[in-house]
Amino acid sequence: MSERVTINITRQEDYRFLVEFGPQYPTLIADEPMPIGEDTGPAPQHLLAAAIANCLCASLTFACRKYHEDPGEFAATVTCVSGRNEHNRLRITSVEVSISLGSKAEQLPHLQRALASFEDFCTVTQSVERGIPVKVDIFGADGAKLH
Incomplete structure:
Protein backbone atom coordinates (compact mmCIF):
# COMPACT_ATOMS: atom_id res chain seq x y z
CA MET A 1 0.00 0.00 0.00
CA SER A 2 1.31 3.41 -0.92
CA GLU A 3 0.20 6.69 0.60
CA ARG A 4 0.97 10.23 -0.46
CA VAL A 5 1.02 13.22 1.88
CA THR A 6 1.15 16.68 0.35
CA ILE A 7 2.06 19.76 2.35
CA ASN A 8 2.27 23.28 0.92
CA ILE A 9 4.93 25.65 2.19
CA THR A 10 4.88 29.31 1.19
CA ARG A 11 7.62 31.80 2.00
CA GLN A 12 6.19 34.87 3.70
CA GLU A 13 9.38 36.84 4.30
CA ASP A 14 12.97 36.21 5.22
CA TYR A 15 13.02 32.69 6.76
CA ARG A 16 9.36 32.62 7.83
CA PHE A 17 7.16 30.11 6.01
CA LEU A 18 3.48 29.27 6.11
CA VAL A 19 3.05 25.48 6.35
CA GLU A 20 -0.32 24.15 5.16
CA PHE A 21 -1.15 20.54 5.96
CA GLY A 22 -4.55 20.57 4.25
CA PRO A 23 -7.93 22.23 4.76
CA GLN A 24 -8.82 20.03 7.74
CA TYR A 25 -5.77 21.12 9.79
CA PRO A 26 -4.60 24.47 11.13
CA THR A 27 -1.72 26.15 9.34
CA LEU A 28 1.64 26.57 11.01
CA ILE A 29 4.33 29.23 10.84
CA ALA A 30 7.87 27.85 10.62
CA ASP A 31 10.92 30.05 11.04
CA GLU A 32 14.62 29.83 11.74
CA PRO A 33 15.88 30.86 15.17
CA MET A 34 17.65 34.18 15.66
CA PRO A 35 19.97 35.56 14.43
CA ILE A 36 19.12 34.06 11.01
CA GLY A 37 15.34 34.19 11.37
CA GLU A 38 12.97 35.89 13.75
CA ASP A 39 12.10 32.74 15.76
CA THR A 40 8.34 33.22 15.14
CA GLY A 41 7.68 29.49 14.87
CA PRO A 42 9.35 26.11 15.08
CA ALA A 43 12.41 25.51 12.92
Whole structure:
Protein backbone atom coordinates (compact mmCIF):
# COMPACT_ATOMS: atom_id res chain seq x y z
CA MET A 1 0.00 0.00 0.00
CA SER A 2 1.31 3.41 -0.92
CA GLU A 3 0.20 6.69 0.60
CA ARG A 4 0.97 10.23 -0.46
CA VAL A 5 1.02 13.22 1.88
CA THR A 6 1.15 16.68 0.35
CA ILE A 7 2.06 19.76 2.35
CA ASN A 8 2.27 23.28 0.92
CA ILE A 9 4.93 25.65 2.19
CA THR A 10 4.88 29.31 1.19
CA ARG A 11 7.62 31.80 2.00
CA GLN A 12 6.19 34.87 3.70
CA GLU A 13 9.38 36.84 4.30
CA ASP A 14 12.97 36.21 5.22
CA TYR A 15 13.02 32.69 6.76
CA ARG A 16 9.36 32.62 7.83
CA PHE A 17 7.16 30.11 6.01
CA LEU A 18 3.48 29.27 6.11
CA VAL A 19 3.05 25.48 6.35
CA GLU A 20 -0.32 24.15 5.16
CA PHE A 21 -1.15 20.54 5.96
CA GLY A 22 -4.55 20.57 4.25
CA PRO A 23 -7.93 22.23 4.76
CA GLN A 24 -8.82 20.03 7.74
CA TYR A 25 -5.77 21.12 9.79
CA PRO A 26 -4.60 24.47 11.13
CA THR A 27 -1.72 26.15 9.34
CA LEU A 28 1.64 26.57 11.01
CA ILE A 29 4.33 29.23 10.84
CA ALA A 30 7.87 27.85 10.62
CA ASP A 31 10.92 30.05 11.04
CA GLU A 32 14.62 29.83 11.74
CA PRO A 33 15.88 30.86 15.17
CA MET A 34 17.65 34.18 15.66
CA PRO A 35 19.97 35.56 14.43
CA ILE A 36 19.12 34.06 11.01
CA GLY A 37 15.34 34.19 11.37
CA GLU A 38 12.97 35.89 13.75
CA ASP A 39 12.10 32.74 15.76
CA THR A 40 8.34 33.22 15.14
CA GLY A 41 7.68 29.49 14.87
CA PRO A 42 9.35 26.11 15.08
CA ALA A 43 12.41 25.51 12.92
CA PRO A 44 12.73 22.48 10.63
CA GLN A 45 14.68 20.53 13.28
CA HIS A 46 11.80 21.13 15.72
CA LEU A 47 9.34 19.73 13.20
CA LEU A 48 11.54 16.68 12.61
CA ALA A 49 11.86 16.09 16.36
CA ALA A 50 8.10 16.42 16.81
CA ALA A 51 7.43 14.00 13.95
CA ILE A 52 9.77 11.39 15.43
CA ALA A 53 8.36 11.64 18.96
CA ASN A 54 4.75 11.71 17.79
CA CYS A 55 5.25 8.66 15.58
CA LEU A 56 6.97 6.72 18.38
CA CYS A 57 4.14 7.56 20.81
CA ALA A 58 1.51 6.51 18.28
CA SER A 59 3.44 3.30 17.58
CA LEU A 60 3.69 2.50 21.29
CA THR A 61 -0.06 3.02 21.63
CA PHE A 62 -0.64 0.76 18.60
CA ALA A 63 1.64 -1.96 19.98
CA CYS A 64 -0.12 -1.93 23.37
CA ARG A 65 -3.55 -1.99 21.78
CA LYS A 66 -2.58 -5.10 19.81
CA TYR A 67 -2.76 -6.80 23.22
CA HIS A 68 -6.01 -4.98 24.12
CA GLU A 69 -4.19 -2.84 26.66
CA ASP A 70 -4.34 0.92 27.02
CA PRO A 71 -1.01 2.55 27.95
CA GLY A 72 -2.91 5.53 29.36
CA GLU A 73 -1.39 8.97 29.45
CA PHE A 74 2.31 9.20 28.74
CA ALA A 75 4.77 11.85 27.58
CA ALA A 76 7.83 12.05 25.36
CA THR A 77 10.79 14.40 25.32
CA VAL A 78 12.90 14.50 22.19
CA THR A 79 16.25 16.17 21.60
CA CYS A 80 17.89 16.74 18.22
CA VAL A 81 21.67 17.04 18.54
CA SER A 82 23.33 19.14 15.83
CA GLY A 83 26.95 19.37 14.78
CA ARG A 84 29.16 20.14 11.83
CA ASN A 85 30.01 17.56 9.19
CA GLU A 86 33.32 17.17 7.35
CA HIS A 87 32.32 20.07 5.05
CA ASN A 88 31.50 22.29 8.04
CA ARG A 89 27.79 22.10 7.25
CA LEU A 90 25.35 21.97 10.13
CA ARG A 91 23.62 18.58 10.36
CA ILE A 92 21.48 16.70 12.87
CA THR A 93 23.90 14.12 14.22
CA SER A 94 21.56 12.19 16.52
CA VAL A 95 18.12 12.16 18.06
CA GLU A 96 17.35 11.13 21.63
CA VAL A 97 13.82 10.26 22.74
CA SER A 98 12.68 9.60 26.28
CA ILE A 99 9.14 8.32 26.82
CA SER A 100 7.71 8.28 30.34
CA LEU A 101 4.69 6.08 30.92
CA GLY A 102 1.98 7.25 33.26
CA SER A 103 0.95 3.68 34.02
CA LYS A 104 2.93 1.23 36.11
CA ALA A 105 4.41 -1.64 34.11
CA GLU A 106 2.42 -4.12 36.23
CA GLN A 107 -0.80 -2.60 34.89
CA LEU A 108 0.18 -3.66 31.35
CA PRO A 109 0.80 -7.43 31.37
CA HIS A 110 1.99 -7.45 27.74
CA LEU A 111 4.12 -4.31 27.97
CA GLN A 112 7.45 -6.06 27.36
CA ARG A 113 6.06 -7.66 24.20
CA ALA A 114 4.77 -4.27 23.04
CA LEU A 115 8.12 -2.61 23.81
CA ALA A 116 9.95 -5.29 21.82
CA SER A 117 8.05 -4.40 18.65
CA PHE A 118 6.71 -0.84 18.82
CA GLU A 119 9.66 0.83 17.09
CA ASP A 120 9.10 -1.39 14.04
CA PHE A 121 5.68 0.24 13.58
CA CYS A 122 7.08 3.80 13.55
CA THR A 123 7.24 4.89 9.92
CA VAL A 124 9.05 8.17 10.62
CA THR A 125 11.69 6.87 13.03
CA GLN A 126 12.48 3.83 10.93
CA SER A 127 12.93 6.10 7.90
CA VAL A 128 15.02 8.71 9.73
CA GLU A 129 17.26 6.05 11.31
CA ARG A 130 18.65 5.22 7.87
CA GLY A 131 20.64 8.44 8.12
CA ILE A 132 20.49 9.66 11.72
CA PRO A 133 20.90 7.51 14.85
CA VAL A 134 17.80 7.60 17.04
CA LYS A 135 18.09 6.45 20.68
CA VAL A 136 14.83 5.58 22.44
CA ASP A 137 14.39 5.02 26.18
CA ILE A 138 11.13 4.10 27.94
CA PHE A 139 10.58 4.78 31.63
CA GLY A 140 7.77 3.54 33.87
CA ALA A 141 5.66 5.74 36.12
CA ASP A 142 8.12 4.98 38.92
CA GLY A 143 11.07 6.19 36.80
CA ALA A 144 12.48 2.70 36.21
CA LYS A 145 13.97 2.19 32.76
CA LEU A 146 11.89 -0.36 30.85
CA HIS A 147 13.43 -0.21 27.36
